[in-house]
Amino acid sequence: MITEEILKSVFKPHNLKWRTAITKVEPNRLITRGYLQEELVGNTSFSDMVYLLVKGKMPSKSESKMLESVLVSFCDHGVTPPSTQSARIMASTGSPLHACMAGGLLAFGKNHAGAIENSMHLLQEGVARTPPEESLDDTARILVDEYMSRQEKIPGFGHRYHNADPRAPRLMELAREMECLGRHSELALSIESLLHKSKNIRMNIDGANAGILSDLGFDWRLGSGIFMIGRLPGILAHTYEEISRESPFRKFFHIEEIYYDGKE
Amino acid sequence: MITEEILKSVFKPHNLKWRTAITKVEPNRLITRGYLQEELVGNTSFSDMVYLLVKGKMPSKSESKMLESVLVSFCDHGVTPPSTQSARIMASTGSPLHACMAGGLLAFGKNHAGAIENSMHLLQEGVARTPPEESLDDTARILVDEYMSRQEKIPGFGHRYHNADPRAPRLMELAREMECLGRHSELALSIESLLHKSKNIRMNIDGANAGILSDLGFDWRLGSGIFMIGRLPGILAHTYEEISRESPFRKFFHIEEIYYDGKE
Amino acid sequence: MITEEILKSVFKPHNLKWRTAITKVEPNRLITRGYLQEELVGNTSFSDMVYLLVKGKMPSKSESKMLESVLVSFCDHGVTPPSTQSARIMASTGSPLHACMAGGLLAFGKNHAGAIENSMHLLQEGVARTPPEESLDDTARILVDEYMSRQEKIPGFGHRYHNADPRAPRLMELAREMECLGRHSELALSIESLLHKSKNIRMNIDGANAGILSDLGFDWRLGSGIFMIGRLPGILAHTYEEISRESPFRKFFHIEEIYYDGKE
Amino acid sequence: MITEEILKSVFKPHNLKWRTAITKVEPNRLITRGYLQEELVGNTSFSDMVYLLVKGKMPSKSESKMLESVLVSFCDHGVTPPSTQSARIMASTGSPLHACMAGGLLAFGKNHAGAIENSMHLLQEGVARTPPEESLDDTARILVDEYMSRQEKIPGFGHRYHNADPRAPRLMELAREMECLGRHSELALSIESLLHKSKNIRMNIDGANAGILSDLGFDWRLGSGIFMIGRLPGILAHTYEEISRESPFRKFFHIEEIYYDGKE
Incomplete structure (x- = not known):
C-alpha cells in the first residue's frame, strides 16, 4: 500500500x-x-x-532617473579599460559574440570595477557608524587618516587617466537636482574635500556612483554588477567594431616589444 | 635627411x-x-x-522607446534558462559576482539566445530578396516550406514553455503604436500566420524582437548582444538571490538522480 | 493497484x-x-x-606517449597568443586565478585554437573519401587546388611567427618513431609537400597535431579541447608571472598609442 | 637634427x-x-x-611522478561538481567547446576548488611558524582548536559525498613511497588524526593535495590552478558526452520543481 x-x-x-x-x-x-x-x-x-x-x-520617478544616469555614466571609456581590451582581443580570435562579452566581464577584477564595491563598502560603514544627527566630516577625516597612514589609496578617488574625472561632479549635481543626494554621497564629498586640499585628488566616477547607489539603498556587493550592466553596451560596441573594422587575428603587440628575461 | x-x-x-x-x-x-x-x-x-x-x-524618440521595450522584454525568465542556472550554480561555489555574470553569458549558445540572431538573419535575408513593392506573404510561404521540408524549426517561433508567448504580441502592438513596425516585423507576422494555421505555433519573444531590431536597422550579428544587455539585470538579480538566500555550495542534484551507465 | x-x-x-x-x-x-x-x-x-x-x-603505451607529446607541444608560446594576453590582462585587474584561466580559454576562437579543429576536419574528410588502398597524394592535390582557387589558407599550414614551425617536424618524427603515423598524418605531409614547393609554406603545430590526433582516433570536434588541456599550464604560468612580477592594473597601452577616428 | x-x-x-x-x-x-x-x-x-x-x-623524477599523481587524482567526480554541471548546461545551449570549458572553470569558486588554496595557505602558515626541530602535533592542535571555537570547517577535511575520500589515503601512501612526504603533509595528517578522533572527519582530496603541493614547493595561490589543470580533461569528457549523447537545449529542471515565493 x-x-x-x-x-x-x-x-x-x-x-x-x-x-x-x-x-x-x-x-x-x-x-x-x-x-x-x-x-x-x-x-x-x-x-x-x-x-x-x-x-x-x-x-520612485526620481530614483529611476538617478539610476539611469548612473548606468549611462558607466557607458564607455574607449579602449583603455582591460575589460574592453579583453573583449576585443577575443573578438579578434573569432570567438563568438557572447564569449567576447563574457570575457570582457571577467576583467572586472578588484582593481577595475571592484573599486566601486570597495567604495560603497567604505561609505556604508562610515555612514552606519556615524549617528544620524552628527556631521560626516569627522568620519571623513578619520577615514582619510586611516588610509593615509597605511599609504593606501581610498577607493573612489583619483583616476589613472583623469585628474578631474568629468563624470563625478556631473553625477553629484544630478543627485542634488533629483533630491537623491543622501548621507553616503555627503560622506564621499567630504572625503573629496579633504583629499583635494591635501593631495589634489578628486572623486572619480566610482566614488560618485558609490555614493549615489548607496543612497539609493543598494547593497555594496551589487556595485560591480550595476557597473557591468552600464558598461555592457560599450563592450558590445567595441566587440562589433573589432569584428567589422579590423583584420581577424591581428597582432596586438609586435614581437620586438616583448622583452624576454628568462633562461636562454 | x-x-x-x-x-x-x-x-x-x-x-x-x-x-x-x-x-x-x-x-x-x-x-x-x-x-x-x-x-x-x-x-x-x-x-x-x-x-x-x-x-x-x-x-529618434520612438526608436529609443522601442529599443527600451525590447531591452525590458528580455529582463528575466525565472530559473528556467541555462544562463540563469549557470550563474546561480557559480554563485553557489563562491565565485565572485563578475565571474558569475560572465558565466551566465557563456550559456547564450546558439540554442538559447542564438535564436534571435538566426531569426534576424532569416528576416533580413527574406526582406532583402523581396522587391520593396511586393507583399512579403510569398516570401513567408517559401521560407516556411523550406524549413518544413527540412523538418527544422524556424528560429523565433514556438517556445519550450509557452504555447503563446505573452511578450511577442505585446511587442508587436508597441511597434505598431510607435510606428516602428517595418518590413521585417511584417515578414515575421506573415510567417506566424502560416505557422499558426498549419501547426498552431506562434511567434516567440526572439521572433518579435528579431523583427523589431531588424526594422531598427541592427545587424543580425548584434542580436544576442542586445539580448545579453537586456538579460544581464535578471542574471544579477538571480546571482544576488542565490548569494543572499541559499546556503553556499548546495547540491543542485541529489546523487540518486544521477544514472551511471558506464563500465563498472 | x-x-x-x-x-x-x-x-x-x-x-x-x-x-x-x-x-x-x-x-x-x-x-x-x-x-x-x-x-x-x-x-x-x-x-x-x-x-x-x-x-x-x-x-596503448605508444598511443599514450604520443598523446603526451602532443600535449607537451602545446605548452606555451610566450606572450604572443591572445589567450595568454587575455589571461594576463585579467590578472592585472585583480580578477581571481580561476577567472583569468577561464578568460584565457575564451580567446581560443576559430582563428586561434580553432585552426586545429578545422585541420582535423579537413584531414578526416580527406582520408574518409580516399579508398584505403589508394595514395593520398591525389586527395592532397585536390584539396590544395580547392583552397588556392578560393584564395583561402589551409588550416594547419603556415604560421604568423614561424616560417618553419620547429614543433611540427619534431612531432612528425616522433609519430614515425612510435608507429603512430597513419593516413591522416600522411595526408598532412602530402599537403605540406605541395605547399612547400609552390608557396614555401610548411606544416605548423596545428597541422601536425591534427594529423596525429586524427590518427589516434579523436573526433575533430575535440581538437581545441586537447589544445586547451595542453596550453592551460602555460596560461597558469603567465597568470602567476603577471601577479608576482608586474604592478597591479598596469597600462598595457599608452594613451598616445590610441587613434581616435570618430566624431569630435 | x-x-x-x-x-x-x-x-x-x-x-x-x-x-x-x-x-x-x-x-x-x-x-x-x-x-x-x-x-x-x-x-x-x-x-x-x-x-x-x-x-x-x-x-626531479620523483617530484614529477608525484605531481602527475596529483593531477590524475583531480581527474573527475561525475556530474556532481558545479563546474561539470555548468560546462554541460552551456554545451546544451550550443555554446562552443572553448566557452563550455571556460564556463566550467568559472565555477571553481572558493567553496569548490578554492578549498585547496585555503588548505595550502593553512598548512604553509602552520609549518612556517613551527620551528623545524619541533613536532607539528602542537600546531595541529592549536589549528583545530581555533577552527572549532569559530565553528568553522577546516579546509581539506570532510567531503559532502564521502565520509572517507578514497583518493586521500592513496595520495599520502604514494607521497611516502616516493619520499615526497614532507612537513606540510605531516601537519595535514596530524590534523586528520585529531579530527578523526573527535568528529569522525577525514582528510579529503584537497587536504592531501594541499600537503603534497606544499611539500613540492608550490605557492598556495597556485593550488586551484593545479586543480584546474587536472580537472580540465574531465570537463572536456563531460562536455563531449553532453554534445554527443543528449538532446540539445534539454530541460535540466522541470517547471514543477521550481517554487516561486515572490509577489503574485
Whole structure:
C-alpha cells in the first residue's frame, strides 16, 4: 500500500530544487516581482527594471532617473579599460559574440570595477557608524587618516587617466537636482574635500556612483554588477567594431616589444 | 635627411596600436560618438546610449522607446534558462559576482539566445530578396516550406514553455503604436500566420524582437548582444538571490538522480 | 493497484535527471570508465587519463606517449597568443586565478585554437573519401587546388611567427618513431609537400597535431579541447608571472598609442 | 637634427610593453625556461612541463611522478561538481567547446576548488611558524582548536559525498613511497588524526593535495590552478558526452520543481 512516507520519498528528490522570488514562469504567463511582463514592456524604463529585479519593488520617478544616469555614466571609456581590451582581443580570435562579452566581464577584477564595491563598502560603514544627527566630516577625516597612514589609496578617488574625472561632479549635481543626494554621497564629498586640499585628488566616477547607489539603498556587493550592466553596451560596441573594422587575428603587440628575461 | 617627422611616420604603426571611433579619452575629457559624456549623463536614456554606442548616432524618440521595450522584454525568465542556472550554480561555489555574470553569458549558445540572431538573419535575408513593392506573404510561404521540408524549426517561433508567448504580441502592438513596425516585423507576422494555421505555433519573444531590431536597422550579428544587455539585470538579480538566500555550495542534484551507465 | 514500483517508474524521468558513463560517484567509491580512482592514481600517466576520460578506454603505451607529446607541444608560446594576453590582462585587474584561466580559454576562437579543429576536419574528410588502398597524394592535390582557387589558407599550414614551425617536424618524427603515423598524418605531409614547393609554406603545430590526433582516433570536434588541456599550464604560468612580477592594473597601452577616428 | 631625446621619445611607447621569463619567441625558435621546445617534446612528461612552466626548473623524477599523481587524482567526480554541471548546461545551449570549458572553470569558486588554496595557505602558515626541530602535533592542535571555537570547517577535511575520500589515503601512501612526504603533509595528517578522533572527519582530496603541493614547493595561490589543470580533461569528457549523447537545449529542471515565493 502506498503510504504517505512512500509518496514523500518518491517525490523528495524534486522537492524545492529551485526557489525564486524574482519571476514566476507558467505557460503563457510571466510574473516578475508581482507584475505581468506584458504590462512591464512599454510601460517601464530599463532602469525601472534593474531596480525592480534587484530590489523587488518599483523605484520612485526620481530614483529611476538617478539610476539611469548612473548606468549611462558607466557607458564607455574607449579602449583603455582591460575589460574592453579583453573583449576585443577575443573578438579578434573569432570567438563568438557572447564569449567576447563574457570575457570582457571577467576583467572586472578588484582593481577595475571592484573599486566601486570597495567604495560603497567604505561609505556604508562610515555612514552606519556615524549617528544620524552628527556631521560626516569627522568620519571623513578619520577615514582619510586611516588610509593615509597605511599609504593606501581610498577607493573612489583619483583616476589613472583623469585628474578631474568629468563624470563625478556631473553625477553629484544630478543627485542634488533629483533630491537623491543622501548621507553616503555627503560622506564621499567630504572625503573629496579633504583629499583635494591635501593631495589634489578628486572623486572619480566610482566614488560618485558609490555614493549615489548607496543612497539609493543598494547593497555594496551589487556595485560591480550595476557597473557591468552600464558598461555592457560599450563592450558590445567595441566587440562589433573589432569584428567589422579590423583584420581577424591581428597582432596586438609586435614581437620586438616583448622583452624576454628568462633562461636562454 | 631623417627628420623627426620621418622617424615618427616610420614608426607610426607601432604607435597607433589601437583605433576606435567610439570614445575619445583625454585627460578630464571623454567624448562618445561626438558627445561629451558629462552632457550625456542625465540627458539621455539608457536605450539612447545603447543605440548611440552601437550605431554611432542618436535614435529618434520612438526608436529609443522601442529599443527600451525590447531591452525590458528580455529582463528575466525565472530559473528556467541555462544562463540563469549557470550563474546561480557559480554563485553557489563562491565565485565572485563578475565571474558569475560572465558565466551566465557563456550559456547564450546558439540554442538559447542564438535564436534571435538566426531569426534576424532569416528576416533580413527574406526582406532583402523581396522587391520593396511586393507583399512579403510569398516570401513567408517559401521560407516556411523550406524549413518544413527540412523538418527544422524556424528560429523565433514556438517556445519550450509557452504555447503563446505573452511578450511577442505585446511587442508587436508597441511597434505598431510607435510606428516602428517595418518590413521585417511584417515578414515575421506573415510567417506566424502560416505557422499558426498549419501547426498552431506562434511567434516567440526572439521572433518579435528579431523583427523589431531588424526594422531598427541592427545587424543580425548584434542580436544576442542586445539580448545579453537586456538579460544581464535578471542574471544579477538571480546571482544576488542565490548569494543572499541559499546556503553556499548546495547540491543542485541529489546523487540518486544521477544514472551511471558506464563500465563498472 | 498502484504499487511503490509503479509510482517510482512513473516519476523516473524526474529522478534520473543526469546520465553519465564517465564516473560513478558513490560514498567513498569513485569509478572512472571502469577503474577505481585510487588504482588510477599512481599507476596511470596524465595522458592515459585524458585518453581514458575522453575515449572511454585505456590507450596503448605508444598511443599514450604520443598523446603526451602532443600535449607537451602545446605548452606555451610566450606572450604572443591572445589567450595568454587575455589571461594576463585579467590578472592585472585583480580578477581571481580561476577567472583569468577561464578568460584565457575564451580567446581560443576559430582563428586561434580553432585552426586545429578545422585541420582535423579537413584531414578526416580527406582520408574518409580516399579508398584505403589508394595514395593520398591525389586527395592532397585536390584539396590544395580547392583552397588556392578560393584564395583561402589551409588550416594547419603556415604560421604568423614561424616560417618553419620547429614543433611540427619534431612531432612528425616522433609519430614515425612510435608507429603512430597513419593516413591522416600522411595526408598532412602530402599537403605540406605541395605547399612547400609552390608557396614555401610548411606544416605548423596545428597541422601536425591534427594529423596525429586524427590518427589516434579523436573526433575533430575535440581538437581545441586537447589544445586547451595542453596550453592551460602555460596560461597558469603567465597568470602567476603577471601577479608576482608586474604592478597591479598596469597600462598595457599608452594613451598616445590610441587613434581616435570618430566624431569630435 | 635627431637627438637621443627625440629617438627615445619616439620609441618610448613600445618599450618594455611585455616582459616574460617563460618562453622566448623568435622566428622558428621557441625556448621555454631555457629549453628548446622541440627537445622538450617527446622527452618530458606533461607533469614535467607543468612544473617547469610554473616553477622555472625541471623537477626531479620523483617530484614529477608525484605531481602527475596529483593531477590524475583531480581527474573527475561525475556530474556532481558545479563546474561539470555548468560546462554541460552551456554545451546544451550550443555554446562552443572553448566557452563550455571556460564556463566550467568559472565555477571553481572558493567553496569548490578554492578549498585547496585555503588548505595550502593553512598548512604553509602552520609549518612556517613551527620551528623545524619541533613536532607539528602542537600546531595541529592549536589549528583545530581555533577552527572549532569559530565553528568553522577546516579546509581539506570532510567531503559532502564521502565520509572517507578514497583518493586521500592513496595520495599520502604514494607521497611516502616516493619520499615526497614532507612537513606540510605531516601537519595535514596530524590534523586528520585529531579530527578523526573527535568528529569522525577525514582528510579529503584537497587536504592531501594541499600537503603534497606544499611539500613540492608550490605557492598556495597556485593550488586551484593545479586543480584546474587536472580537472580540465574531465570537463572536456563531460562536455563531449553532453554534445554527443543528449538532446540539445534539454530541460535540466522541470517547471514543477521550481517554487516561486515572490509577489503574485
